Each structure stands twice: as C-alpha cells, then as structure tokens.
Amino acid sequence: MKIFSAAQIREADQYTIQHEPISSADLMERAAGKCAEWIEDHFSPTQPVYIFCGKGNNGGDGLVISRLLQEHGYTVHTCIIQHSPNASADHTLKLQQLREAFPANITEIGDLSDFPGLPDNAIIVDALFGTGMSRPVEGWLAGVIHRINDLRSQHTVIAIDLPSGMIADTSSNHFAVVKAHYTLSFEFYKLAFLLPENAALSGEVHILPIGLSPDYILHTPTRYHLTDRQIIRTIYKPRDPFSHKGTYGHALLIAGSYGKMGAAVLSARACIRAGVGLLSCHLPKCGYEIMQISEPCAMCIPDKDTYFNTHFHTGLADARYKVIGIGPGIDTQPETARSFEQLLHSWQQPMVIDADALNLLAKNPKLLQLVPKNSILTPHPKEFERLFGPAPNDVERLALLSKEAVSRHLYILLKGRYTAMACPDGSIYFNPTGNPGMATGGSGDVLTGILTGLLAQGYTSKEALILGVWLHGYAGDIAAAEHSQEAMTAGDIITGLGQAFKEGI
Numbered sequence: 011m012k013i014f015s016a017a018q019i020r021e022a023d024q025y026t027i028q029h030e031p032i033s034s035a036d037l038m039e040r041a042a043g044k045c046a047e048w049i050e051d052h053f054s055p056t057q058p059v060y061i062f063c064g065k066g067n068n069g070g071d072g073l074v075i076s077r078l079l080q081e082h083g084y085t086v087h088t089c090i091i092q093h094s095p096n097a098s099a100d101h102t103l104k105l106q107q108l109r110e111a112f113p114a115n116i117t118e119i120g121d122l123s124d125f126p127g128l129p130d131n132a133i134i135v136d137a138l139f140g141t142g143m144s145r146p147v148e149g150w151l152a153g154v155i156h157r158i159n160d161l162r163s164q165h166t167v168i169a170i171d172l173p174s175g176m177i178a179d180t181s182s183n184h185f186a187v188v189k190a191h192y193t194l195s196f197e198f199y200k201l202a203f204l205l206p207e208n209a210a211l212s213g214e215v216h217i218l219p220i221g222l223s224p225d226y227i228l229h230t231p232t233r234y235h236l237t238d239r240q241i242i243r244t245i246y247k248p249r250d251p252f253s254h255k256g257t258y259g260h261a262l263l264i265a266g267s268y269g270k271m272g273a274a275v276l277s278a279r280a281c282i283r284a285g286v287g288l289l290s291c292h293l294p295k296c297g298y299e300i301m302q303i304s305e306p307c308a309m310c311i312p313d314k315d316t317y318f319n320t321h322f323h324t325g326l327a328d329a330r331y332k333v334i335g336i337g338p339g340i341d342t343q344p345e346t347a348r349s350f351e352q353l354l355h356s357w358q359q360p361m362v363i364d365a366d367a368l369n370l371l372a373k374n375p376k377l378l379q380l381v382p383k384n385s386i387l388t389p390h391p392k393e394f395e396r397l398f399g400p401a402p403n404d405v406e407r408l409a410l411l412s413k414e415a416v417s418r419h420l421y422i423l424l425k426g427r428y429t430a431m432a433c434p435d436g437s438i439y440f441n442p443t444g445n446p447g448m449a450t451g452g453s454g455d456v457l458t459g460i461l462t463g464l465l466a467q468g469y470t471s472k473e474a475l476i477l478g479v480w481l482h483g484y485a486g487d488i489a490a491a492e493h494s495q496e497a498m499t500a501g502d503i504i505t506g507l508g509q510a511f512k513e514g515i
C-alpha cells in the first residue's frame with residue numbers, strides 16, 4: 011500500500027473530483043458517511059456524541075457525521091471551534107445543511123470557557139483539523155486539545171482522518187495533539203501513524219476506503235510503502251517441481267560463542283525453515299556438538315578457537331556459498347573483529363549483518379565502507395544509533411536511515427512496531443505484521459536466519475527483506491495467538507513459520 015504525503019492526498023482528492031467526476035461536497039459526504047457507519051457499527055445511539063469541528067474540511071466531515079448520526083437516532087452536540095473567521099466552502103455548505111435538518115445543539119466555541127461539560131460515557135469526535143495541518147496548534151486551541159485529552163479516560167475519543175494537531179507526513183513531537191482511542195482515516199495510512207513517537211496518539215487506526223481514484227493511486231510514485239499481501243504476492247516465488255537442493259542455495263551462518271550458542275541454534279533453525287537448500291554453520295568448538303544435536307539439518311564448521319569465532323574468513327571461496335549471515339551471539343572479541351575485517355576484504359556478495367557484527371561495525375566505522383553492496387543490516391534503534399548516530403525525532407531518523415541506505419547502497423532495517431526498511435533506491439517500506447510478544451531474546455536471531463535463508467534461495471535483497479520481515483512478524487502473530495504475547499518464545503516464531511508461509515502469502 012502506498013503512503014502518500016498530505017500534498018499528494020490533496021492531489022488525489024482533486025484528481026478524483028475531476029475524473030470520477032464527483033463534487034467535493036459529495037466526496038465529503040461519502041467520507042463522512044463511512045465514519046458515521048463505523049460509529050453506528052461500534053457504538054449504541056444511547057451514548058451521547060460530542061463532535062468538535064474546525065472550520066476547514068475536517069470540520070466539514072464532522073458536520074456531516076453529526077447530521078447522519080442524528081438521522082439514525084443518536085443525540086449529537088456539535089461544537090464549532092471558532093479558530094478563524096473564515097470557513098472552507100464545504101464547511102459552510104455542510105453547516106447550512108445541518109442547521110436546516112437539526113438546528114438544536116449547535117454551539118460555537120470562541121474560547122476555552124465555552125467548552126461544554128460532558129455527561130458520562132460520551133463519544134468525542136475530533137474533527138478539528140486533518141491533513142490541512144502544517145504547523146503546531148497553539149494558544150487556546152491547544153487548550154481545547156488538552157481539554158479533550160483530559161477527558162479521554164472517561165469517554166471514547168474518535169479522531170477523524172488524523173488526531174488533531176498531528177502532522178500527516180512529518181514529526182509532531184512535543185506538539186499539542188489529540189490522544190485518540192480510534193482514528194478513522196481516509197483511504198491511506200499516513201506516515202505519522204507508523205512513527206513510534208506517535209504510538210500513543212492515534213490509538214487503533216481504521217482505514218476507510220472512500221473511492222479515491224485508483225488511477226491516481228497506481229500512477230503516482232511515492233517513497234513510502236506499507237507492506238501488504240498484494241506486495242508479498244508479487245515477491246513470493248513458489249518452488250519449481252523440478253528443483254533440487256542446489257536450486258535453493260548454500261548459506262553460511264557465522265554465529266555463536268561460549269554462553270550464546272542459543273543464538274546460533276535459533277538462527278540456523280530459522281534459516282532452514284525459511285527454505286534454504288543447504289546450511290553450514292561456522293561455530294566455536296564449544297558449539298559443535300550443541301548444534302549437531304539441536305539441529306541435524308545444519309552442517310557444522312568448528313573454529314580453531316574453543317569459545318569464539320576467530321577464523322571464519324578462511325576457506326570461503328572453495329565452499330561457493332551463496333550468502334553469509336553473520337552476527338547472532340558472536341561477541342565482539344578482538345580476534346572476531348580481525349576475522350570479520352578480513353572477511354569483508356574478501357567477500358563481495360550481499361550478506362546479512364546483525365547483532366554483534368553490527369556492534370563490530372560501530373566500533374570500527376571504516377569497516378562500513380567494505381560491506382558488500384546490497385547487504386542487509388538489521389539494527390534495533392540502539393544499534394542503529396551506535397552505527398549512524400542520534401536523530402532528534404523519528405522523521406529525521408527515517409531520513410538518516412534512508413540517506414545511509416542510498417549512499418552506501420545497503421538495505422537497512424530499523425526494528426520497531428512498524429519495522430522500517432530503507433532501500434538504496436530511496437524507497438522505505440514499513441512492515442505491519444508482528445506484536446510486542448516478539449520483544450524477547452532470540453527474536454532478532456530468528457530474523458537473521460530467515461533473511462539469510464531467503465537470500466540463499468535467490469530472492470533479491472529487497473525481496474528477501476520485505477518478505478522476510480513480513481513472515482517473521484506473521485509467524486510471531488501465530489505464536490502469540492497460540493501461546494500469548496507473554497509466554498511465546500523466539501523458538502515459537504520459528505514453529506509459526508510454516509503456517510506463515512501457508513496463510514500469510
């Protein structure tokens with residue numbers, strides 16, 4: 011699914027108005043109609059509704075919702091916030107229609123002292139500002155937003171299109187923003203909904219289709235995408251009936267150290283479950299038997315060292331590996347760092363670089379220049395900061411992520427609720443699958459295994475990344491459904507992979 015900027019959303023509205031064709035007033039009727047239907051499906055007419063409207067088109071939506079809910083027996087109080095002497099043309103028209111149909115209970119709010127007292131258990135509809143917002147709300151208007159937020163524990167707050175005060179495609183960190191329980195947004199996810207800093211503001215987001223032009227959506231390029239099944243289906247390649255294990259590549263996984271062999275085992279298992287043809291694991295001697303017994307499908311190459319991987323850079327050319335995954339549990343010993351540097355000097359195919367291998371890069375940033383093009387780096391926010399430095403907010407962190415991916419020709423993901431995946435072509439994909447149960451030791455090692463396994467099978471780095479992160483999250487959702495978010499383990503994510511391949515594609 012494409013994620014458009016506020017300017018593109020305005021263009022999509024205008025394009026639809028011209029080409030469908032439909033008047034803007036009717037498009038507003040359609041959009042607000044979807045919101046009214048959603049409210050009617052979820053809340054009973056016995057609950058009083060308070061709709062707070064701005065004077066732009068977001069407020070216009072609120073006025074239409076007010077009329078439609080009253081037509082269906084809801085008691086609605088419409089509060090028009092007088093933040094400006096002028097109203098948009100559609101707002102003016104919809105206010106006139108509301109006054110004609112239901113003249114009672116329309117109040118104008120000129121300052122905070124006009125704010126109404128609410129009866130118990132009301133529904134607050136926030137239709138103050140939508141995509142027209144481009145600067146912080148200040149003064150008494152910010153006071154209105156804070157008042158709504160003070161009431162949220164006793165009432166249900168439903169934001170129309172965007173929680174008011176939130177800016178659709180840039181950071182609104184530290185601004186006055188409505189904290190909604192639900193956001194009913196039109197046609198597209200907004201970038202703002204995917205940013206961790208806004209997690210507490212949009213609540214449950216529901217995207218309501220309002221029939222914006224499919225032609226516009228198809229032909230308008232955008233930088234941001236939210237992975238969905240449609241994208242996943244274009245990536246996934248069913249297996250060829252005439253294939254053999256050579257078809258699906260030989261991967262080398264460099265993982266584990268004394269006390270951290272679990273990371274290597276989890277990663278190896280995930281790689282195998284992701285469909286790799288053959289897997290070799292380079293392990294410290296102490297891990298040899300552990301791996302042989304835990305995962306008989308993996309071949310093992312013991313290091314010269316008992317406790318750490320220190321000589322994995324040798325013998326690579328003979329084995330004709332398709333891909334190398336490195337990092338889970340390898341620790342950051344000087345000997346491991348030396349071997350890693352030598353590996354980077356000799357290996358030119360894409361790699362998957364995770365965990366301690368990222369920390370080795372952070373300790374010696376000049377090594378980043380040696381990372382083969384099209385490699386995948388999988389940092390969590392702390393590792394990202396160690397590698398590329400801090401950013402003042404999530405939008406600037408995304409910009410930094412993308413800049414590094416483009417300039418270094420790498421695929422870099424940034425783990426989170428919506429893991430962001432930056433590609434060298436400048437695009438950024440967000441992944442919607444997964445849950446907080448995956449915030450558990452070993453979950454990242456599983457992802458490294460999956461990505462390595464997909465690359466070995468011939469998926470491009472971009473394909474492996476988007477598909478791998480989707481499957482990882484999907485398998486995590488299956489694990490959480492089976493065991494609960496608390497009790498699920500990284501091993502359960504691996505177990506869920508089979509079902510993820512069968513149902514998630």
Ligand SMILES: NC(=O)C1=CN([C@@H]2O[C@H](COP(=O)(O)OP(=O)(O)OC[C@H]3O[C@@H](n4cnc5c(N)ncnc54)[C@H](O)[C@@H]3O)[C@@H](O)[C@H]2O)[C@@H](O)CC1
Pocket residue numbers: 020023024034037038039041042064065066067068069071093094096098138139140141142143144145146147148151170171172196
């Ligand atoms: N035909 C269309 O274009 C459609 C638009 N729709 C609605 O229209 C919204 C966009 O409407 P608008 O472009 O009119 O914009 P908004 O209604 O989001 O906001 C514009 C109003 O807010 C004021 N404003 C903006 N920033 C402010 C600030 N920081 N402090 C105080 N006041 C501020 C402006 O002066 C203007 O009055 C969407 O979010 C959606 O809800 C929907 O009805 C779907 C169809």
Ligand SMILES: [K+]
Pocket residue numbers: 068136137138139140169170171172173174
């Ligand atoms: K709003």
